[in-house]
Each structure stands twice: as C-alpha cells, then as structure tokens.
Amino acid sequence: MHIAITGNIGAGKTTLAELLADHCGWEVLYEAVEGNPYLADFYADMERWSFNLQVYFLNSRLTQVKKIMSVLDENRANARLGNAAPARTMVQDRTIYEDSAIFARNLYESGYMTERDYRTYLDLFNNMVSLVHPPDLMIYLRADLPKLREQIQKRGRSFEQSISDAYLSSLNRLYEDFVASYTAGELLILDMNQLDFAHQPADFNTVIRQIKSRLTVLDGTSRGSFSADV
Numbered sequence: 001m002h003i004a005i006t007g008n009i010g011a012g013k014t015t016l017a018e019l020l021a022d023h024c025g026w027e028v029l030y031e032a033v034e035g036n037p038y039l040a041d042f043y044a045d046m047e048r049w050s051f052n053l054q055v056y057f058l059n060s061r062l063t064q065v066k067k068i069m070s071v072l073d074e075n076r077a078n079a080r081l082g083n084a085a086p087a088r089t090m091v092q093d094r095t096i097y098e099d100s101a102i103f104a105r106n107l108y109e110s111g112y113m114t115e116r117d118y119r120t121y122l123d124l125f126n127n128m129v130s131l132v133h134p135p136d137l138m139i140y141l142r143a144d145l146p147k148l149r150e151q152i153q154k155r156g157r158s159f160e161q162s163i164s165d166a167y168l169s170s171l172n173r174l175y176e177d178f179v180a181s182y183t184a185g186e187l188l189i190l191d192m193n194q195l196d197f198a199h200q201p202a203d204f205n206t207v208i209r210q211i212k213s214r215l216t217v218l219d220g221t222s223r224g225s226f227s228a229d230v
C-alpha cells in the first residue's frame with residue numbers, strides 16, 4: 001500500500017508521517033531538507049534558483065517513487081507465492097504532483113520562473129510522471145495561513161522565516177485547486193485548523209479511524225493517472 005501526505009509548508013505532514021510509522025509500523029520516505037543543496041539559496045533568491053530547485057525535487061521524488069514501486073512489486077510477488085511475509089505499507093511525505101501543480105506553477109505564475117524554464121520543467125515532469133502510479137490514498141492536510149505561520153515559526157528553520165504571507169497564500173490556493181480536481185486515487189482531507197493529532201490522542205484516533213475506513217474501500221478500485229499542462 002502507498003499512502004501519501006500532502007499539504008502546504010508547515011501543515012504537519014512530517015509529524016503525521018512519524019505518528020503513522022509508530023502507530024501502524026508503516027515505513028516513511030521523508031522529504032530531506034538537510035543536504036538539499038538549493039533550498040536556502042532558493043528562499044534568498046527565488047528567481048535565480050527556482051529551476052534548479054525544482055529539478056532537484058523532481059529527481060529526489062522520482063527516487064522515492066522507484067523505491068515505493070519496488071516495495072509494492074515485492075508485496076505482489078509475496079502474495080502470488082503465498083509467502084507469509086506481511087505486506088509493507090509506504091508513507092510518502094509530499095508527492096511529485098505537488099512539485100509541479102503547486103510549487104513550480106506558483107513560481108511561474110508569480111514571475112519567479114521564466115516560461116522557457118517552466119515548459120522545460122513540465123516536459124520533464126510529464127515524462128517522469130508517466131512512469132509513476134498515484135498513491136492508493138492521498139491525505140491532504142488543510143491549514144489556514146495563521147496555522148502555517150505558527151508551525152513555521154515554531155520549527156524555526158532560519159531560511160524559512162523569510163517566507164511571505166503572499167507565497168503561503170498562493171500555495172494554499174493552488175493546493176485547494178489541486179485537491180478539488182484530484183481524481184487519481186482515494187483522497188482524505190484533514191482540517192488542521194481543528195485537529196491537533198500531535199498532542200491530542202483523541203484527535204489522532206479520529207485520524208486513524210478515517211484512514212482505516214478509506215483503506216477498506218480501496219479493494220477492487222482501479223488507479224487513475226496524472227499529467228500537467230502550462
């Protein structure tokens with residue numbers, strides 16, 4: 001099973017992924033911030049570094065997807081052979097779809113990426129995404145601006161403190177568009193303005209119940225596909 005957590009900067013994806021790993025024994029593929037050679041430069045000068053960062057993220061996301069595909073292949077082979085090994089569930093902290101439909105699109109629409117670079121990026125994205133299966137379940141963490149701000153401040157990464165309200169709001173608008181038209185797989189929306197699963201066990205139980213009920217309806221459903229246009 002492949003589960004993805006999607007949402008704006010500071011929405012709580014990493015926290016949820018960690019809790020799911022602890023509670024359900026699922027394996028998480030995190031978005032590596034340490035070691036990202038462009039992120040700090042990008043926040044200091046988006047126009048200069050937008051294309052470089054997007055290519056970097058595309059590649060790292062494809063690496064994750066290849067790992068997930070190999071685990072799912074292994075699950076299927078074990079099931080075919082009647083092997084008793086339990087099927088592994090992989091949790092992905094942000095998807096390749098968000099890089100294109102939200103971050104790259106926002107940079108292009110805000111004038112931080114040229115049309116030439118954006119078209120090249122989309123060609124690369126569409127080529128890559130044709131090899132990718134959507135997750136079985138996508139969990140969208142919806143959070144308003146004050147919530148995102150609070151989280152970004154609390155975690156205190158220095159290069160993220162310069163992120164503007166306008167940037168976060170544009171991303172939120174694109175996230176809402178993305179989720180409204182997402183039909184490639186099962187989708188669960190969690191309202192992070194109301195839920196505090198990191199500190200309230202009752203909230204975490206509610207989330208777990210909702211995830212489990214979505215997973216039970218998955219049997220027998222077919223998967224969709226995804227591509228992007230300028």
Ligand SMILES: Nc1ncnc2c1ncn2[C@@H]1O[C@H](COP(=O)(O)OP(=O)(O)OP(=O)(O)O)[C@@H](O)[C@H]1O
Pocket residue numbers: 007008009010011012013014015031032033039053054057098099100103104151160
């Ligand atoms: N395609 C992208 N383009 C620009 N910035 C990106 C892209 N993907 C990720 N980022 C940035 O990389 C950093 C990743 O941080 P992290 O993995 O902690 O995620 P996050 O979005 O802050 O999630 P959360 O707080 O919900 O766990 C953030 O600053 C995020 O905005």
